[in-house]
Amino acid sequence: MANRRILWAAAVACCLAWSARAAEPAAPTSPPKPENPPASSPPPKPESPPPSSPPPTPAAPDELPYVYTNWKHFTVADGLPNDHIFAVKADGNKVWVGTENGLALIDKRQGKVVRSWQEKDGLPFQAVTAIEVDKKTGDVWLGLFGGGLARYSGGRFDHFNQFNSGLVNDVVYGIAMQGDNVWAATTAGCSRYNTVTGEWKIFNEKNAPMEEIWNYGVAYDGKDKMYLAVWGSGCLEFDLKKDAEKRGDPWKVYLDPDGEMEIDLYRDDGIVHVIITGVSPVNEVLWISSYFGCCRYDGRHWRGIYAHETGLPSDFTNNVKARSENECWFAHDKGLGVFADFPTETVVTYTRDPNTLRGKAEVFRNGKVLKTVDMERAVPHSFIINIDHDGSDTWVATGKGLGWAIGDGYYAGLKKDPDWMKGAVKISDPVPSSETAPAPAPAKQ
Amino acid sequence: MRCSICVFLTALVVISCVFAAEPAEKPEAGAAASQSEASVAKPEPPADAHTKTVxxxxxxxxPYQAPDLPLREDPRYAETDSELLPFRHVEPFKRHFLKQMEYTGPGRSIPEPTDVKTVRIGFLGPIYPTVSAATGGRSHEESIGRQMLHGCELAIEQANAAGGYTARKIPFExxxxxxxxxxxxxxxxxxxxxxxxxxWALLGSIDxxxxxIAIRVxxxxxxxxxxxxxxDPTFIETNIPWVFRCIGDDRQQCYLLADYFYRKLNFSRVGVVRASNRYGRFGIREMxxxxxxxxxxxxxxxxxxxxxxxxxxxxxxxQEAKAEAVVHWGDAADSAALLKQMRARGMxxxxxxxxxxxxxxxTDEAGDAAEGVICVSPWNxxxxxxxxxAFRKAFQEKFQEEPDTYGAHAYDGMNLLIWGIQNAGLNRAKIRDVLAYRTDPWPGVTGDISFSAALDDVGEVFLAKREKGQWNYYSRKDLGLEVKSTPVAASSSPEK
Structure with missing residues (x-):
């Protein structure tokens, strides 16, 4: 009965929301032209804005996502060379950690840092901003922030930079492995290195649709596409098949349709902003992060994802890592945000209470709090920089330490009365609606 | 000579009055002994009441806390006139840059080092000729880069003459x-x-x-x-909480120019010529x-x-487009060449x-053709x-040249950084904080510098007209072009 009521309420709410949107005057046709009508022209006719993504699927309040309640922290005290963690990469039982001043290796079985390297130990540059592992060879590739690229192989570091290789720039933000190729997103374009043939190729404004060349992230979809997150040039898709077959233009560009820096005209009309910080493709779905919000694209619908209507901690997003087409993790400056179940718009956030230093998780649905979970620890710090999934576990790089979220009993989607609620956590329900503040209203900023 | 001394003494008296009106910002006694100008131009000493609170x-x-200090909120971005808003007939789903950005990381907890011998501030600018990727040939911005460097050098020299980093009595470098x-x-x-x-902080650049690239790093x-x-207006439109700009941008300057064209002069066909580089491309965009x-x-x-x-x-x-007026956005030498070729054609x-x-x-290259030219200026x-x-005098004495826009703004920017360091100590996050949470305009030599929520200078900009061999500067008020605008965020329809 309760479920029916919720379904009905949701349906009515959707209808009301839709009619309110449809009644808005003066919306241009979809997609909006990047122009204003001149001042002297009459206001445009009332038209509907571009269609929103499909409304969320209703879910019962007791259907909950998995919440990580078992966390382990690593800091300098545990052997890390530095607490400012830029990158983390899990590879079986090995977990590689890139910091502002050194590289570290954690052995998962032992649960501890087993080795670390700084410049004095042969690491070519102190700041490690990206890490990838070549599954075929076991080589570890490191993106060095100002130091180029390094390969750790057989206990030795090989150094690639813009003076001794085809690396386009030494400021490396992201790396991706694609077969035998290492892709490096740099501040002045993207380089691709074939580890077998030794061939380098550079992608920049001369051969790619980069209005700006400031590459921030690169990701491989595991099949036939590479994605570049480009600051000022949106998200670029590179079709490897087309490129190999020399058939047509291999590039596809995803830009913010309104073309304006200071606004997002419509939430669901494309990427939310042209300044992109990360992209994570999975199962034909793209998850994208920016300093202005995030978004998801399923090949048909775009969905803008903002903090004020989802419960995510912030719009300022340093990075993104998807686990599936329905689950994606966002590295925000005010906490870890997990879109845990996209169809029902269920979100979990993890923060560290700055006063008690205890961990806190909150479960949101459609922007409203469902559960608050108090636990001994969650993320080491709420300033989140990078994320890597490791089976059911997840590793979280923060401004002060590395977090290991241990996913015993993890499940995707939602579940009634899940086991995590029975652990050593204190769960509180939201205050009854009559006593709460109004539902989070979309903020205009 | 007597006249110069009188002017100087008068200036000192006026400045003394200015400082006297702000008792919390009095210069320290005796600090100016070594240089006559240091007393007027030295960085603000710590600390006014608001900064002390911050x-x-x-x-x-x-390390896990962020300050719960009030964040600046602007009713509209960049003080944009209602008629110039993008898609102004539609309330956008979201407006950016209206609330001040925060830094929420742990940087404030990094202790101040005890072993530093100087307080280093970085300068990044085009000062030596090199091959330029933008031109495919020789670089072209050294002259303005060197002005910028000189402005910084003067600010550092004066700060050191006034005691350097006062908490440790060590010099700035x-x-x-x-x-x-x-x-x-x-x-x-x-x-x-x-x-x-x-x-501990950086100043730069021009291109x-x-x-x-620098701000992302x-x-x-x-x-x-x-x-x-x-x-470049987009420089600050990046949501980076570590970045400040102390010069009026091309957005503000283009708004003024557009008002002047269309509301004052009633032009309807203005032609544009611009450099094919970022300065030209983004400079003219708002126009x-x-x-x-x-x-x-x-x-x-x-x-x-x-x-x-x-x-x-x-x-x-x-000519084909029958342009009533011509706007050029590019380097000074290109402006002169274009103008002379125009006039030679009888345009x-x-x-x-x-x-x-x-x-x-x-003006050197355009000669008499420069007469009557109007251009935008971020200061007067x-x-x-x-x-x-005092700044102009000290600059001339030290470098034997007149300070220009770039020298003057760099001087103000460096003094702001020095002020930030003097108040916050040697911690980058705290230096950011004292600058970001500053509420009063900075009384610079280029005028009052007020930061918007996006930490951009939204102070007044001007039009400069070449008249009888000199540039004369006109404010919006002088031109009768005050912005008529209603706050956007307060007047629009409810959010969807």
Whole structure:
């Protein structure tokens, strides 16, 4: 009965929301032209804005996502060379950690840092901003922030930079492995290195649709596409098949349709902003992060994802890592945000209470709090920089330490009365609606 | 001679009065003994009541806390006139840059080191000629880069004459890097300054591309960056809480120019010629948008490659389009060449330029043709201000040249950084905080510098007109063009 009521309420709410949107005057046709009508022209006719993504699927309040309640922290005290963690990469039982001043290796079985390297130990540059592992060879590739690229192989570091290789720039933000190729997103374009043939190729404004060349992230979809997150040039898709077959233009560009820096005209009309910080493709779905919000694209619908209507901690997003087409993790400056179940718009956030230093998780649905979970620890710090999934576990790089979220009993989607609620956590329900503040209203900023 | 002494004494009296009105910001006694000008231009000593509150707050935090200080909120971005808003007939789903950005990381907890012998501040700018990726040839911004460097050197010298970093009595030191032209090199220079040279804050740069690269690196390294020379509007539209700009940008300048064209002069066909680089491309963009939004779209916009000396093609197109006026956005020498070729053809349309047209290079090369030219300016160098007079005198004495826009703004930007360090101590996050949470305008030699929520200078900009061999400056008020606007955020329809 309760479920029916919720379904009905949701349906009515959707209808009301839709009619309110449809009644808005003066919306241009979809997609909006990047122009204003001149001042002297009459206001445009009332038209509907571009269609929103499909409304969320209703879910019962007791259907909950998995919440990580078992966390382990690593800091300098545990052997890390530095607490400012830029990158983390899990590879079986090995977990590689890139910091502002050194590289570290954690052995998962032992649960501890087993080795670390700084410049004095042969690491070519102190700041490690990206890490990838070549599954075929076991080589570890490191993106060095100002130091180029390094390969750790057989206990030795090989150094690639813009003076001794085809690396386009030494400021490396992201790396991706694609077969035998290492892709490096740099501040002045993207380089691709074939580890077998030794061939380098550079992608920049001369051969790619980069209005700006400031590459921030690169990701491989595991099949036939590479994605570049480009600051000022949106998200670029590179079709490897087309490129190999020399058939047509291999590039596809995803830009913010309104073309304006200071606004997002419509939430669901494309990427939310042209300044992109990360992209994570999975199962034909793209998850994208920016300093202005995030978004998801399923090949048909775009969905803008903002903090004020989802419960995510912030719009300022340093990075993104998807686990599936329905689950994606966002590295925000005010906490870890997990879109845990996209169809029902269920979100979990993890923060560290700055006063008690205890961990806190909150479960949101459609922007409203469902559960608050108090636990001994969650993320080491709420300033989140990078994320890597490791089976059911997840590793979280923060401004002060590395977090290991241990996913015993993890499940995707939602579940009634899940086991995590029975652990050593204190769960509180939201205050009854009559006593709460109004539902989070979309903020205009 | 007697006259000069009188002027100087009068200036000192006026400045003394200014400082007396702000008791919390009095210079320390005896600090100015070594240099006559140091007393007027030295950095603000700690600390006014508001800054003290900010400092107390940020010093009380643990590594997991962010200060609960009020964040600046602007009713509309960049004080944009209602008629110039993009898609103004539609309430956008979201507006950015209306609330001040925060830094929420743990940087405030990094203790101040005890072993530093100097307080290094980085400088990034085009100061040595090199090959430029933008031109494919020789770089072209050294003259303005050197002005910028001189402004910084003067500010550092005066700060040291006034006692240096007062908490430790150690001098400030400028760590200088060249960023010329090569995209990406600026990023590496910032990294060196942040990680290897131990800089506490940075000032730079001019070229839009280099500045953009630098701020992304600054964000990752977590180091405050002051920009005093890049007027590209998109520079600040990046949501980076570590970046400040102390010069009015091309958005503000284009808004004024558009108002002047269409509301004052009633032009309807303004032609544009611009450099094919970031300064030209982004500088003119707001002009183009503003023209369209006011119902007077630009009939022709011609770009040219840097190094072009023959503007026949551009002038042909301007004539075909029957342009009533011509705007040029590019370097000073290009402005002069274009203008002279226009006049040689008998094209007598009014000529307008971006702020680089104000550089001496333009008037030197344009000669008599410069008469009547109007260009935008981020400040008014004719302003009657003893601080400005003292700065100009000290600059001339030290460098044997007149300070220009870039020298003056760099001087203000460096003094802001020095003020931030004096108040916050040697901690980058705290230096950022005292600057970001500053509420009063900075009383610079270029005028009052007020930061918007996006930490951008939204102070007044001007039009400069070449009249009888000199530039005269006009404010919006002088031109009768005060902004008529209603706050957007307060008047729009409810959010969807």
């Amino acid at each position: 400092v107390d707050k940020i010093n009380s935090l643990n 400028l760590a200088v890097s060249n960023d010329n032209g090569l995209w990406g090199s600026s990023g590496e220079e910032i990294i060196k300054m942040a990680y290897k040279k131990g800089c 839009g591309a280099n500045s953009h 600054g964000l990752k390294c977590e180091i405050p960056m002051m920009n005093s020379g890049d007027t 183009r948008d503003a023209s369209r939004r006011l119902g007077k779209p630009i009939p022709v916009e011609m770009a040219y490659s840097l190094g072009t000396t023959d503007f026949s093609l551009q002038l042909d197109r301007l 007598n349309q009014p000529f307008f330029g971006g702020d680089r047209t104000l550089l001496k290079e333009f 160098p004719q302003r009657q201000d003893p601080k400005l007079d």
